[in-house]
Amino acid sequence: MKSHIKEGNNLEIKRILTGDRPTGKLHIGHYFGSLQSRVKLQDKYETFIEVADVQALTDNFNNPEKVKRNVNEVLMDQLSIGIKPEKVTFFLQSMIPQIAELTVFYSNLVTIARLQRNPTVKTEIAQKREIFGESVTYGFLGYPVSQAADITAFEASIIPVGEDQLPLIEQCREIVRKFNSIYGETLKEPEAYLAQNKRIKGLDGNEKMGKSLGNAIYLADSNDEITKKVMNAVTDPKRIKKDDLGNPNVCMVAYYHNLFTKDEYENICDECKKGKRRMCIL
Numbered sequence: 001m002k003s004h005i006k007e008g009n010n011l012e013i014k015r016i017l018t019g020d021r022p023t024g025k026l027h028i029g030h031y032f033g034s035l036q037s038r039v040k041l042q043d044k045y046e047t048f049i050e051v052a053d054v055q056a057l058t059d060n061f062n063n064p065e066k067v068k069r070n071v072n073e074v075l076m077d078q079l080s081i082g083i084k085p086e087k088v089t090f091f092l093q094s095m096i097p098q099i100a101e102l103t104v105f106y107s108n109l110v111t112i113a114r115l116q117r118n119p120t121v122k123t124e125i126a127q128k129r130e131i132f133g134e135s136v137t138y139g140f141l142g143y144p145v146s147q148a149a150d151i152t153a154f155e156a157s158i159i160p161v162g163e164d165q166l167p168l169i170e171q172c173r174e175i176v177r178k179f180n181s182i183y184g185e186t187l188k189e190p191e192a193y194l195a196q197n198k199r200i201k202g203l204d205g206n207e208k209m210g211k212s213l214g215n216a217i218y219l220a221d222s223n224d225e226i227t228k229k230v231m232n233a234v235t236d237p238k239r240i241k242k243d244d245l246g247n248p249n250v251c252m253v254a255y256y257h258n259l260f261t262k263d264e265y266e267n268i269c270d271e272c273k274k275g276k277r278r279m280c281i282l
Helices: 028-041 064-080 097-107 112-117 119-132 143-153 163-183 223-231 252-260 262-273
Strands: 004-006 015-020 046-051 088-092 158-161 191-194
Touching (some): 015 143, 028 046, 028 064, 028 158, 046 064, 097 143, 097 163, 112 119, 112 163, 119 143, 143 163, 158 163, 163 191
Parallel strands (some): 004 191, 015 158, 046 088, 158 191
């Protein structure tokens, strides 16, 4: 039985847990996908935000300095968009030994086959193999078990996620039910809080903006860096000259205008279609 709460519903449960892996700077995909919701939820519910450095090692074990270096970066990115430290509790995953203990116990409740069937895990394994050309580690395959330990260690009831992360929460719910069926009603079964915003496309038109894909605009980017990236974004390939009629539907700059400047979007698209706008600069 799948269960999730859609944004806008009345949430009666009080404790929320969310977080990020410190593998690099956060980008606007994170902002629209989850960070916006965190800013709103911090005023309503008890909020815990995890910096998941242990989970970051599942595919960065040979580069621990990268993970260590990005812990502060992830924290600063969140503070920059309005997360208030007086309203939320930040914690570093590696500093909570109970999470590691629970991960070991839960690993006995989940089969390898079940982890391999998890849609989110299957997608991410395929991406890793395409990039690195090798099989994933046991730690990477089992990271949904670690996530279940994060959630239950803090008795979180609401987990804000994007739609592509729903299978991970369902896996956690299965673990909780299995554990409770054996040891009694001990663990709290969480629900997913589904944000309205969907996955944000990358500068290259890829359906997902990602750090490893090199198609992201980061929250920490300077104005010059953003301008350079936008100038190289995918636009209408048929518009050769500035007066050519354009198609904003295939232009990533127009796509970002719809995210950031909705009040100007229709006018920008109209000018583009008529060949009156040289470039859809943000």
